[in-house]
Amino acid sequence: MRLPWLHGDSPFPPTSQALGPETDAPGLLAAGGDLGPERLTEAYRHGIFPWYGEGQPLLWWTTDPRMVLPVAEFRLSRSLRKTLQRFLRTPGCEIRFDGDTPGVIKACAAAPREGQDGTWIVPEMVEAYVRLYRLGRVHSVETWIDGQLVGGLYGVALGRMLFGESMFARRTDASKIALAALVAFCRAKGIALIDCQQQTAHLASLGARPIARPAFEAHLRQAVATPGPERWAYDPGCWIHLGLKPDDQPPP
Template sequence: MVPWLAHDDPFPPVERALGALSGAPGLLAASADLLPSRLTDAYQRGIFPWYSDGQPVLWWSPDPRMVLRPADFKVSDSLRKTLKRVLRDPVWEVRVDHDFPGVMRACADTPREGQRGTWITADIVDAYTSLHRAGRAHSIETWFDGERVGGLYGVSFGRMFFGESMFAHKTDASKIALSALVGHLRRHKIEMIDCQQNTSHLASLGGQEIPRRAFVAHLKQSVGLPPIPWAFDKSALLDVLARQ
C-alpha cells in the first residue's frame, strides 16, 4: 500500500518504495500538495515527483537510479565538431537562467516518442519556478541567432545537480546545453548528475545505473555542502573538449 501524505506528514524511508515486481517500481508515496518545501525535502532524500494531469502528486525513488558522472560524459565525433563550431561562431550562445519558466514550457510542449501529453503541468511549472526564485533550480539554454533553440532545467542543492528535462528545436541544441552544464560541473568538481530513469539516450552519453543505496549515500555527502556559482557561458564547453 502506497501511503497518502497529509500536509505535514514526512516522507517514508526510500527503502519502502515499491519493488521491481510491482506495477509501479520506485513509487514511494502520494499527496495532494506540491509545495516548494515538500520539493526541497524530497530532492534532498532522493525522491522526485512524476505524475500526469488529473492524478495526485506521485513521489518516486527508483532502484537502481540512473546517473551521469560528468567525468564519464561521452562526446561523439559529430558532437565534438558541433561544439567546436559553437565555440567559434558568435551566433551561438549558452545562457543560464535567462528564462527558466520558458524552458520548462518548451520542455512540456516538445513531443516525445511513446509519450502522450506531458507530466510538466502548470502546477509543476509553478512549483519549480518557486525553487528557481530561491536559487535552487536552474535552466541552461542554447541560443542561435537570438532565438532559444534548446535547453534543459534541473534542481541543485549543494554539490549535486538533479536533471529534469531537455528540449531541442535544432539538431544537437539540447546536447550543447548539457555539454556546457557538464563542463561547468567538472570545473567545480561535481561528481554526479541525477537522471532518475534509464533511457538509451542517457546511456549513449555515459549515463549508468547505480544502486539506490549508493545514490542516497552520495546525496547525504553532497547536498549539505556550499553551493556552486550559477553563472557561466559557452566557454564551459572548453572543459568538455579538453578532457575527451
C-alpha cells in the same frame, strides 16, 4: 501494500518502503501532499521526485537502480565535438545560464516525447519549478541562436548535487550542446553526479548508467551537505574541461 498518503506536513516514508521491481510501479513511494518549495526541497534531499500525469494524484518516486550521469564519464562523441566547435565559432550562437528559466521549463513541458501522449510536466509542475527557480534552487542551461531560445535543460540544484529534470530542442543537437555545457560547468565546480532519475538508451549513450539506490543516497547525503557553486553562470573557459582547445572559442 497500501500506498502511504501524505497530508499537510507529514514526512515522507523511508525510501526503502518504495514499491519493488516485482510490482506494476517500481519505485513508487507515496501519493498526495503538495508541490510547495519546502516539500519539493525535502523530497530532493532524500532522492525523491514527483512524477504523474493529468488526472492522477500527486505521486512521489525513488527509483532503484537510479540512473545517473557521472560527469567524468560523459561521452563527447566526435560528431558532438565538431558540432560544439562549430557552434562556439559561429556569431550569434550563445550558451546562457538562467537566461530564461521559466521559458525553458515551459518549452520542456510542451516538447513532444516519443512514445508518450501528453507530458508529465503538468501546469502545477511548471508553477512549482518556477517558484523553486525564484528561490535559487532551479537552474537552466540554454542554447540561443540569433537571440532565439532553441534548446536547453533545467534541474534542481542542492549543494553539489544536481537533479536533471528535462530538456528540449528546437534545432538539431541544441539540447546536447546545453548538456555538454552543463557537464563542463559541473566538472569545473566539483559536481560529480547529475541525477537522471529514469533509465533511457539516449542517456546511456552519453555516459549515464544505473547505480543502486543505497549508493546513490550515500553520495546524495554528502553532496547536498557540501556548499554548492557561488554562482551559476556561463564561463567560456569551462570548455577546457571537455578537452576543447582555446582556438575553439569565438574571437573576442
